[in-house]
Amino acid sequence: MEQQPVTMSDVARAAGVSVTTVSYVLSGKRPVAPATTEAVQAAVARLGFRLNTVAQSLRTGRSSTAALIIPDIANPFYAELARGLQDALRRERLHVVICNTNADRAEELSYLDDVVRRRLDGVVITPQWLVTDDLDPLRAAGIPVVVSADTELSDLDVVRADSREAIDQAVAHLAERGHRRLGMVAGPTGTPNGDPRLALYRAAARRHGLALPADLVVRGKHTREAGAAALRRMMSRAQPPTAVVCVNDRSAIGVLEAAEDTGLRIPSDLALIGHDDIEVASLTRPRLSTIRYPAYEVGSTCGRLLLERLDGRVDPVEVALRTRFVPREST
Amino acid sequence: MEQQPVTMSDVARAAGVSVTTVSYVLSGKRPVAPATTEAVQAAVARLGFRLNTVAQSLRTGRSSTAALIIPDIANPFYAELARGLQDALRRERLHVVICNTNADRAEELSYLDDVVRRRLDGVVITPQWLVTDDLDPLRAAGIPVVVSADTELSDLDVVRADSREAIDQAVAHLAERGHRRLGMVAGPTGTPNGDPRLALYRAAARRHGLALPADLVVRGKHTREAGAAALRRMMSRAQPPTAVVCVNDRSAIGVLEAAEDTGLRIPSDLALIGHDDIEVASLTRPRLSTIRYPAYEVGSTCGRLLLERLDGRVDPVEVALRTRFVPREST
Incomplete structure (x- = not known):
């Protein structure tokens, strides 16, 4: 035994x-x-307590496994993140299993329960609804957790986007092109950590003298469907926007499709900016202007932090990766 | 205990x-x-032997877990397949963890070893290099395996594409447009199951009087990079093709990008057909003609077969899902 x-x-x-x-x-x-x-x-x-380490697994001759818990497998951002994580962990013989929660709190908790029950060696997670107490079973089991998100979760390693400058550039770019009225497809209401990208766009709009009125901020899931629905809502307002910025590229692609369906030309009738720079952003018609957040590097950074934890580091670390505005044809 | x-x-x-x-x-x-x-x-x-069943897990009050083992997480086909599988298994409280092998045999074997060691409840796999003996440890542990691929693996449940008619239509469509010389971006050489899509294209080309010469069949991974490299190789031949057909959409998108880089216009200089109809196929410029293989339905069918196995079915089943030619702007 x-x-x-x-x-x-x-x-x-x-x-x-x-x-x-x-x-x-x-x-x-x-x-x-x-x-x-x-x-x-x-x-x-x-x-003789020690944090769960890769060294232990190597001693037993078994490969170890880390879980990557993500909200939306259909978003290629997470596929790239997964590749970065796998490449970082492979040399230490750590496997990755990917768990897709569909941004559902019950699924998030259930996968965390699996991790503890099956004694996996670490977790990288982009949480949607988790609060800090939800992670107590992992703390108790000595299983390290790395978070890829802007988050208030304490005592954990965090990898997040530093988009302040890029979002400022994006809004300045819209202002130069004469836009005065923005709409935003934002993330869901009521997540524990709010929507930091919305806060950054609000601040940048103020700095550059653009309006981002409350009735043009439409919240919802980070999906194509949500983006399409958001555009229809915005365009039904008395004063619709001339430019739409999005919490991610998936929702921006939904806006693009809904615009085409309703006869709005991009960028002449409506300018559009995404976030992430997933592969398809440079393949759409028109090509999507976006904020590049390097998913592969996010994944490899999470992997590095996880290995450090497994190697005995106890102090939490936060890494902010700079994003970059990439203007293409949609603005 | x-x-x-x-x-x-x-x-x-x-x-x-x-x-x-x-x-x-x-x-x-x-x-x-x-x-x-x-x-x-x-x-x-x-x-008192019985096959590993969902009922057992329900009795213990624990959620069960199935592994989905795929060759390329960057291919959105598998993201859709995963969603279909998850939706099919969720009502039976079966979780899915996704394992990405990068089409590497050692990774395939290693994930299978994990499945046995962690006593997961079932496996859905798109194998690249596995042979039937590789699955003996799963047979021995009573863990059911469902294969999503054209395969020779015996005694397992299989979900595969029935593309005969769709590929015949695609080639007829090229013949009508005056094409006489095809190239193909095919799958890797030497996989145990060969490349059934290549065989179907060869037969259809013969039927419709088109050439598909050996030096215009370029084999490689199912990736964008492989597609781009394949096009460059084909265009360097003394007699290059006027139309290129691809083993999947990912490689077709690589062809599209390489064509753009080298100044080839699609479809006027070169016609192009993919396979799968992943989401991006209808977003590219020009929009990609392709063979639609419904990934979500593939996943949900795999899920249904897995549940039947866990419920006690012992006879292997093969399900062939009909594909459909979708002409767009690249032909």
């Missing part, structure tokens, strides 16, 4: 504290009373 | 026969001597 590894739960029980407290002591992320810190450190030493 | 389920290996040992023989007896696929059949049936009854 296999020996069960010592978990963070075991340490918490032995030290008479919560798993969260053990996590804070190990990561140094939050201050913990000195007596508590000592109790935890003593329990760690007594039980 | 969990009770270990009785496996096909246990039955084989008890009956003094090979796992393959047990599989033949249970599936009825191949004739087995009556005495051997009786010995196997007696062992099955004595040990």
Whole structure:
């Protein structure tokens, strides 16, 4: 029979504290009373606790597995991210299994439960609805989590886009072309972390003197269908926009198709900007202006952070990858 | 401690026969001597062997997991297939984890090993290099396998394209437009199952009086890069083709890009036909003529077959899904 590894739960029980407290002591992320810190450190030493490491798997001669949990397999952004992650982990004999949640909270929780139950070695996740407590079972099992998103989830490694400058350039580009009234296809309402891209567009519109009125911000899923529906909604307003910016390229392609269906010409009747620069953005007619967020590099960076964690790093790290405005034919 | 389920290996040992023989007896696929059949049936009854079932998982209150093993996550065909599979399995509380092999035999074997080791409940696979013996560990563990491909793998459920008629229509369409000389971007050389699409194009070209000479059949991976390289190779021949047909849309898009780079106009200088009808095929400039193979339906059919297996069906089933020629602007 296999020996069960010592978990963070075991340490918490032995030290008479919560798993969260053990996590804070190990990561140094939050201050913990000195007596508590000592109790935890003593329990760690007594039980021989260590974070789940690649080295352990190599010793057992088995390949290890990390889960990539994503909201939309139909978005090629995640396929590229997956390739970057796989390439980064392959040399350490870490496999990747990809889990598609359809941006559904129950699916997110269910895949996390699978990860713990099947004792996978790490998780890379783009969460939609998760809050920090949802990850306690992973903390307790000592399974490291890397988040690819703008997020408020604490004590985790995060890889996110730094789009401030690129979005500012995109809005300046629209202003130069005479646009004064923007619409935005934004992400869903009510996600724990809001929609940082909307906040950046609002700030940039203010700086460049463009309007981005509330009735031209249409929220929904990050899909083609949502983009098409959003355009129809915007164009039914008393004062429709002359330019539409989108939370991602998938929804921008939905806008493109809906515009074609309704006889709107892009860019002469309506300018359009996406986000991500997925492969198809440079193949559409007209070619899509967008904000390039390098998916492969996002994936390989997540992989690097995960390997560092498995190698024993305990302090959380945040990496912001700079995006870049790519003007093409839709503006 | 969990009770270990009785496996096909246990039955084989008890009956003094090979796992393959047990599989033949249970599936009825191949004739087995009556005495051997009786010995196997007696062992099955004595040990209480049953195929791994969804019912078992439901009894334990745990969600089950099936693996989808695919050669290229960057091909949106597989994203759609995954969505169809997930939707079909969700109502039975079966999760899907997606494993991307990059069409590499070692990765294929390694993921299969993971499936057995982590006791997943089923596998749907588009194999590239696997031969029938590679699946013995899954047979031994009683884990059902559904194959999405034209394949010679025996005793498994298979979902495949029936493209005979659609490819015949595509070639007739080229013949009507005056084409007499085809090139083909075909799949890799040396895969165990050959390239059935090439065989269908060869037969259709013969029927309609078009040439498809050996030096205009370029083999390689099913990727954009391979498509681009193949076009350059074909156009360097003494007698280049006037129309190019492709094993899938990804490689056709590579041809499209390479044609643009070299100043070839599509369709006036070169006609082009893909296969699959992935989403981007209707978004490219010019829009791609292709053979529509409904990926979502492929996935949901694989899901249905997997559920039937988990429910106790033992006879292998083959489902051929009719494809359809979709002429657009590239021909």
